[in-house]
Amino acid sequence: MIYPPFATHKSNMALKTRNPREGEVVTLDYDSKVLKDNALGDPSLRQLSIYLPRQYHQAKRKNRKFTVLFDLVGYTGAGQSHTNWRNFEENIPDKLDRLIASGSMPPCIVVFPDCFTALGGNQYINSSALGRYADYLTRELIPFIDREFRTMASRDHRGCFGKSSGGYGAIVHAMKYPQYWGAVANHSGDSYFDFVYKAEWPGVLTQLQKYAAPSLKQGPRRTIKSQTKPGFDDGRVKRFLEYCWANDHLSSNDVMSLMMICMAASYDPHPKAPMGFRLPYDLNTGAPLEKRWQAWLKHDPIHMIRKYKDNLKTSRGIFIDCGWRDQFHIHFGTRQLSAQLHKYKVPHRYEEFDDTHSGIDYRMDVSLPFLAKRLR
Numbered sequence: 209m210i211y212p213p214f215a216t217h218k219s220n221m222a223l224k225t226r227n228p229r230e231g232e233v234v235t236l237d238y239d240s241k242v243l244k245d246n247a248l249g250d251p252s253l254r255q256l257s258i259y260l261p262r263q264y265h266q267a268k269r270k271n272r273k274f275t276v277l278f279d280l281v282g283y284t285g286a287g288q289s290h291t292n293w294r295n296f297e298e299n300i301p302d303k304l305d306r307l308i309a310s311g312s313m314p315p316c317i318v319v320f321p322d323c324f325t326a327l328g329g330n331q332y333i334n335s336s337a338l339g340r341y342a343d344y345l346t347r348e349l350i351p352f353i354d355r356e357f358r359t360m361a362s363r364d365h366r367g368c369f370g371k372s373s374g375g376y377g378a379i380v381h382a383m384k385y386p387q388y389w390g391a392v393a394n395h396s397g398d399s400y401f402d403f404v405y406k407a408e409w410p411g412v413l414t415q416l417q418k419y420a421a422p423s424l425k426q427g428p429r430r431t432i433k434s435q436t437k438p439g440f441d442d443g444r445v446k447r448f449l450e451y452c453w454a455n456d457h458l459s460s461n462d463v464m465s466l467m468m469i470c471m472a473a474s475y476d477p478h479p480k481a482p483m484g485f486r487l488p489y490d491l492n493t494g495a496p497l498e499k500r501w502q503a504w505l506k507h508d509p510i511h512m513i514r515k516y517k518d519n520l521k522t523s524r525g526i527f528i529d530c531g532w533r534d535q536f537h538i539h540f541g542t543r544q545l546s547a548q549l550h551k552y553k554v555p556h557r558y559e560e561f562d563d564t565h566s567g568i569d570y571r572m573d574v575s576l577p578f579l580a581k582r583l584r
Contacts, residue, residue: 230305231261233291240348246339247484254322256349257291258357259301261308261315273360275316275583276353277576278345280370280377283329283467287320303572313577314584319353321345326453327470328463331398332370332377333507337477337484338470342381346388362390364524367579369393371568372538375528379509379545382523383516391525391582393575396534396565399509400541407537408468413494415465419444419451420491438490439500441482445469449483476503510544517552525582526556527575531563538565 235257243252263269279290279300290300298306300318307313323330323341334340345368354361368389370378375397382392398404417424421443435442452458452466473485488500505511513520520526526549530542539560546558557578561571 231259231301231308232264233301234258234260235288235291238349238352240344242340242343242348247337247479248326248339250325250339255288256322257287257320258353259291259304259318259320260357261304261317263308263315264317264358271358273358275314275365275367275580276319276357276359277316277366277579277583278319278321278349278368280321280323280332280368280374282370282372282374283470284324284463285329285374286322286324288322291320297569300569300572303569304576307573307576312573313580316580316583317353317357317359319349321349325470327449327473328466329373329470331373331380331471331474331507333380333474335474335477335485336479337473342385345381346385350388363388364390365583367391367393367525367583369395369527369572369575369579370397371395372565373398376509379526379528380507380512382526383509383512383519386519386522389523391523391527391579393527393572393579394529394542395568395571395575396530396538396542397509397528398538398541399545400538401504401508403540404536404538405468405471405504408464409489410494411461412465412468413489413491415461416444416448416491419447421447432493434490434493434495438495439481439486439488439497441487442491443482444491445483445487471504475507476500510541510548513545513548513552513554517554520549520552520554523555525578526554527559527578528556529559529561529571529574531565531568532560533563534565536565 235255238254238256240252240254281287281290292299304318308315323332325338330338330341332341334342353359366389368378368381375394378392379394379397381389452462472487476486477484478486486500488497488504490497528542528546530539532539549556
C-alpha cells in the first residue's frame with residue numbers, strides 16, 4: 209500500500225525525551241468520529257503527536273498555559289514525518305527547541321495531526337470523496353487538545369502553519385474558520401489554479417491512458433470520440449488507483465497523477481460519481497470541461513479573498529512566503545494572493561526567497577516566531 213500502517217493500540221502518555229533541556233513529544237492514538245466511514249475506507253484511528261516545551265513541566269510554572277500551533281504537513285506527508293529523526297537537518301521539535309531556547313520565540317505547544325489518505329493526502333477541507341478533515345481539526349482535535357493539555361484555549365492564542373497543501377489549508381482555514389485560528393502561516397501554498405494545476409493535467413491524462421479499456425493500439429484513427437459522460441471516470445482512474453494501492457514503488461509521474469486525482473476529490477466531489485468525484489477534462493480528447501473547472505476555482509485562494517475578506521481582517525497575523533524558483537511556479541500564485549490581500553486591505557506579511565518548493569523547512573525559523581509572538 210502507498211500509505212503507512214496505522215497504530216491499532218491505545219498509547220499511554222509516556223513522553224519521548226531527547227535530553228533534560230529539550231522539549232518532549234507525546235504520541236497518542238485518537239479515534240475520530242468524523243472520519244469514520246469515509247469514502248476511501250481510510251482508518252479513523254490516527255496517531256497524534258504533541259510537542260510540549262520544556263517549560264511545560266517546570267514546577268514553578270505548573271499552572272502556566274501555552275499558545276498552541278497546529279502543523280499541517282504537505283501532500284504525501286503525515287504529522288509524524290515532521291517529528292521523526294532526520295539526517296543532516298532538524299526535525300520540527302528540534303527546531304522548536306532551538307528557537308525557544310534562543311529566545312527567538314516564546315514557548316508553545318505544537319500539534320502534529322495525521323491527515324494522510326489513500327489518495328496521498330488532502331487539502332484540509334471537508335470533502336465527501338476524502339473525508340471531513342476541516343471538521344477533524346476544528347471540531348475534534350482542537351477541543352481534545354484544550355481538554356488534555358494546559359492551553360490558552362481561545363482562537364486568539366491558537367494558530368496553524370503549513371507548506372504546500374498544508375499552506376493552502378492554513379490560509380483557507382483563516383478564511384473559513386476564523387473562530388478557531390488567530391493567526392496562520394502559509395509556506396508555498398497552492399493558489400492560482402489556472403497556472404499551477406492546469407499545467408500538470410496534460411501529463412496526467414497521458415499517464416491515465418495506460419489504464420484505458422480497451423487498451424490503445426497502433427494504427428489509423430478515423431475519429432476520437434468524447435466521453436459519453438465527460439467529467440466521470442470511465443474506469444481508468446479506478447484501475448490506476450488500484451495499481452497505486454497494490455505497489456510500494458511509484459514513479460514521479462504516478463505521484464503527480466495521484467496528486468491531481470486527490471485535488472479533483474478535494475475540489476469537485478460528487479457522491480454519485482464513480483470514485484466519488486468528477487474530473488475537469490475529457491479523458492479521451494483532453495478537452496477542458498469549463499463547468500467542472502469552475503468548481504475548482506471556487507476553492508482557489510485568490511478567488512476566495514473577496515468573499516472572506518472580513519474574516520481575514522480579524523486575524524492577529526497572516527504570514528505568506530514562497531521561493532521564486534518554485535518548480536510548481538506557486539510563487540506567481542502567492543504574488544497574486546498577496547496582491548488580493550492588499551486590494552482588500554487585509555494586513556499580512558509576504559516574503560520571497562531564493563529557493564524552490566523542496567527542502568524549505570528552514571523558513572519556519574521566520575514563521576514560527578512570527579506566529580508565537582502574535583498569539584501569546
